[in-house]
Amino acid sequence: MRIEITGPIAHTKTFEIHQDDEDSRVVVPGAAASNRAEFMSGHGTFYDGDIIVASVAGAVKQVNKLLTVQPFKSRYRPNVGDVVVGRVVEVQQKRWRIDINSVQDGLLNLANVSLPGGELRRKSAEDEMRMRMYMEDGDLVVAEVLNSNEGGIQLQARNLRYGKLGQGLLVKVPASLMKRRKTHFHDLHFGARVILGRNGWIWIQALEEDGTAETGGYTENTATVSLEIRAVISRIANCLRILEQSLQPIYETTLIHAYNASLEFEVSELIKPEIMDEVASEVRNKIALSEE
Amino acid sequence: MDIDLSETEKVYTVDGIHQGLRADGRSLMDFRPVIVEFDVLPNTHGSARVRVGGTDLLAAVKLSMRQVKDTTDFSNRVDFYVTCSAVASPNFAGKQGDECAHRVASMLRKAYRNDLIIPELNKLKLSNDRYFQTKVDILILKYDGNALDAASMAAKAALSDMKFVVPTMIARDGGKTVPQLPDKARSQVQGLDVATAPVIVTLNTVGDSIFVDADLHEEQCVGSVVHVGIIPQEDQPDKMETDDDEDCYITLLKNTRPQTFHQEKFNDLLGAGVEAAKELNRAIMQRIEEHRREPVKKSMMHPRLETFMR
Numbered sequence: 186m187r188i189e190i191t192g193p194i195a196h197t198k199t200f201e202i203h204q205d206d207e208d209s210r211v212v213v214p215g216a217a218a219s220n221r222a223e224f225m226s227g228h229g230t231f232y233d234g235d236i237i238v239a240s241v242a243g244a245v246k247q248v249n250k251l252l253t254v255q256p257f258k259s260r261y262r263p264n265v266g267d268v269v270v271g272r273v274v275e276v277q278q279k280r281w282r283i284d285i286n287s288v289q290d291g292l293l294n295l296a297n298v299s300l301p302g303g304e305l306r307r308k309s310a311e312d313e314m315r316m317r318m319y320m321e322d323g324d325l326v327v328a329e330v331l332n333s334n335e336g337g338i339q340l341q342a343r344n345l346r347y348g349k350l351g352q353g354l355l356v357k358v359p360a361s362l363m364k365r366r367k368t369h370f371h372d373l374h375f376g377a378r379v380i381l382g383r384n385g386w387i388w389i390q391a392l393e394e395d396g397t398a399e400t401g402g403y404t405e406n407t408a409t410v411s412l413e414i415r416a417v418i419s420r421i422a423n424c425l426r427i428l429e430q431s432l433q434p435i436y437e438t439t440l441i442h443a444y445n446a447s448l449e450f451e452v453s454e455l456i457k458p459e460i461m462d463e464v465a466s467e468v469r470n471k472i473a474l475s476e477e
Numbered sequence: 478m479d480i481d482l483s484e485t486e487k488v489y490t491v492d493g494i495h496q497g498l499r500a501d502g503r504s505l506m507d508f509r510p511v512i513v514e515f516d517v518l519p520n521t522h523g524s525a526r527v528r529v530g531g532t533d534l535l536a537a538v539k540l541s542m543r544q545v546k547d548t549t550d551f552s553n554r555v556d557f558y559v560t561c562s563a564v565a566s567p568n569f570a571g572k573q574g575d576e577c578a579h580r581v582a583s584m585l586r587k588a589y590r591n592d593l594i595i596p597e598l599n600k601l602k603l604s605n606d607r608y609f610q611t612k613v614d615i616l617i618l619k620y621d622g623n624a625l626d627a628a629s630m631a632a633k634a635a636l637s638d639m640k641f642v643v644p645t646m647i648a649r650d651g652g653k654t655v656p657q658l659p660d661k662a663r664s665q666v667q668g669l670d671v672a673t674a675p676v677i678v679t680l681n682t683v684g685d686s687i688f689v690d691a692d693l694h695e696e697q698c699v700g701s702v703v704h705v706g707i708i709p710q711e712d713q714p715d716k717m718e719t720d721d722d723e724d725c726y727i728t729l730l731k732n733t734r735p736q737t738f739h740q741e742k743f744n745d746l747l748g749a750g751v752e753a754a755k756e757l758n759r760a761i762m763q764r765i766e767e768h769r770r771e772p773v774k775k776s777m778m779h780p781r782l783e784t785f786m787r
Contacts (some may be wrong), residue, residue: 186689186753188508190630190764272481323481352489354500409492419502452502456530457510 194458209246212239218252229254257432261287261360261384263333268369269340270355270382273324276317279308283326286360286384289337293328297341299348325350327380327388346370350380351406353390356422358429360385364436371437375444376417381435387425389418416452420444423455424464431465433472442468482697490698494683499695505688506753513630513764515638523639527631530692531621536631538639540601540609542656548602552592555636557585559615559628566620566693580733581615581628588629588675588706588729595636597669604646604654611636622692625704629677630761637671637765675728676761677706678754680746682736687749701736704729705750709758725755 212218218230218237226232229241230252239245241256261269263285271283271291283291295308295316320326328340328347342348363383371379372392380388391414393406410418424443428435446467447455454460482490490500497504509530518524523538545551559582561574601609613635615628642665644656659665681691681699691699706729730747732738738746 186506186508186756187504188511188757188760190511190513190760192764192768193512193514272483274481324483325486350483351485353486354489355486407488409496410489412496412498415493415496415498416502419498419500423501452498453504453507454502456501456503458512 189457209244211242211244212254213242214240218245218254223250224252225250227251227253229256255361257361258359259361261285263287263291263330263338264365264383265330265332267330267365267383268327268380269330269384270325270327270350270380270386270388271340271384273320273322273326276320276322279313281316281320281326283328283340285338285340285382286357286386287338289333291328291330291340292337293326293340293342297331297339297343299343299345320349325355325388327382350388351390352410353388354418354422356387356389356425358385358387358425358435362429362432362435364434366436371440373421373437373441373444376414377421379421379437379440381437381440387435389421391418420447420452420455423447423452427455427461427464428468430461431469433465433468438475439468439472442471446471482694486694487698490694491683494686494688494695494698497686499688500692503690505686506749508690508757509692511627511630511760513634513761513768515634515768522641523635523637525631525634525638527627527634529621529623529627529630529690531619532617532623532627533619534615534617534624534627534631536628536635537614537616538635539612539614540639540641541612542603542607543610544607544653546606548605548608551602551608553598553601553608553610554586555589555594555598555611555613555632557582557589557613557615557632559585559617561617561620561624564619565617577620577624578617581617581625584625584677584704584706584729584731585613585615585628585632587731588677589632591708591728593673593708593726593728594675595669595671595673600643600667601641603644603656606653607646607656609641620693622694622696623679623690625677626679626690626757629675629706630757633671633674633676633761634765636669636674637768639669640666642666671765672762673708673710675706675708676754676758677704677729678750678757679704680750680753682746685742687746689753699734701732701734701738703746703750704731704733705747705754706730707751707754707758709755709762725751725758727751 216239218239220236224237226237230237231240237252239254241254243254243256246253246255269285271285273281274284275282279295281293283293285291326349328342331339331341363381363385369381373379376392378390378392391410424447428439428443433439443464446464450460493499512528514526516524517526518537521537522540525536527534559578561578563574613632615631617624642662645659646654647657649655678689680703681688682701683699708726708728710724
């Protein structure tokens with residue numbers, strides 16, 4: 186049995202933040218952001234007499250006359266077109282209620298789900314009865330945000346690449362670290378497929394051998410995932426945690442950098458704080474280099 | 478503690494355990510990195526903070542003086558009280574936090590309820606009618622599986638950090654005594670040798686595979702859970718290097734799920750548990766030693782503030 190008990194580890198790798206962006210100031214709750222005459226208070230701020238004060242910890246963003254503070258740690262704020270990974274909490278009459286780490290639950294309507302084989306037809310009463318055969322409470326699903334209003338957050342899974350998820354690993358990180366990209370599905374060359382949900386929930390699974398098998402979650406691959414692929418999946422999961430801990434934005438580039446930097450260590454070593462620091466600083470350096 | 482996992486996620490986790498590779502790359506008998514800090518709370522007689530992976534908890538020792546009719550027949554046991562903060566995990570909202578807390582506290586109490594524990598606790602029997610009651614309070618700040626093992630480490634670490642003064646007892650009428658601080662109390666501060674404080678290791682099984690230190694996800698998939706608590710024997714320095722087979726006493730053995738074991742399998746399980754607990758004990762005693770040898774920091778405030786700034 187292996188166990189290592191240590192004292193608190195000082196983070197050895199320091200880094201410099203290049204404050205090029207003049208409008209990105211970091212504030213804590215209670216810090217004065219500006220005075221009332223010049224700006225209007227937006228999300229994350231409030232008026233305190235003559236001045237605008239931040240109510241959350243985050244970066245100050247200014248758009249014309251509107252001053253907002255974007256919090257570092259917050260629930261996911263849905264935008265139309267975002268790809269999200271969620272967990273079914275309830276099967277309702279014609280829709281599924283899905284937890285997507287936001288203030289409201291996501292709602293996936295039966296009409297917005299594709300049928301086996303990619304059929305697109307109007308759903309009948311029988312389909313309604315068979316909802317549970319497709320997705321039950323506790324199942325994970327990947328979908329796209331259709332729109333969001335006070336009624337709820339509408340999701341759609343009409344494309345075959347969306348739908349129920351099978352065997353794999355879910356990693357949860359703060360939603361604010363997920364960078365918006367053109368695509369959120371990444372088939373990585375080391376043998377795994379990663380879905381970077383914009384809500385901070387990231388799904389890692391084995392890559393299908395025939396890369397064309399996108400079935401909308403209707404066929405379940407029950408084959409046991411092999412040890413080699415498991416090692417890759419675990420490594421990716423640990424890399425994501427490293428990026429989370431060092432507060433670096435998560436997208437395919439940082440993930441690939443982290444993966445390559447992690448290869449010199451064993452997968453199980455990647456949970457040790459010193460090694461996490463090591464890999465995190467490698468990624469930071471690589472990103473800094475590529476930006477020059 | 479029920480967080481939903483989909484069936485396929487459970488299948489993935491269980492298959493991984495059978496293959497010997499867990500979600501974060503650990504093998505079956507690996508613990509997550511453990512961080513132990515001492516003297517983290519002011520106004521306590523001893524305190525410690527233990528982090529096992531994502532699980533984070535605090536232990537504080539308080540001595541309170543009690544008066545009874547006669548202490549000679551009285552066994553002075555260490556009392557435990559555990560709280561699961563509602564912030565620790567959304568699953569602790571309402572009564573569920575209490576359930577977890579009661580379980581951990583009752584296991585610890587059971588493990589500490591015998592005469593082999595820390596013989597120096599006898600010093601706390603001050604006179605015929607007064608004694609120091611040792612209370613250990615544990616607060617679970619964050620829960621990511623395996624609270625009991627972490628709690629047993631925290632209790633041991635906090636007791637090792639305990640500092641107290643044995644007061645002079647002045648006799649009064651009727652066989653009663655009254656405490657009085659001795660002269661130069663500061664130089665008479667004592668500690669405890671916690672070599673014989675128990676450590677508990679939780680063994681989880683899935684089919685035929687046995688593993689330790691389950692995280693939150695793995696706890697949803699286990700078949701059975703067995704807690705093994707041991708009391709290490711007194712340190713014999715000359716035996717340390719050569720003898721791997723130190724004796725120890727088993728103080729806690731509890732099967733908490735409705736699962737039965739075949740006799741042969743159980744022998745393996747017990748063997749694995751005892752070995753794991755001995756290893757855990759070696760590691761924690763080493764950390765306690767390491768802390769003792771650290772130069773005393775000039776300002777006592779530093780360690781306490783720093784620990785919560787991280």
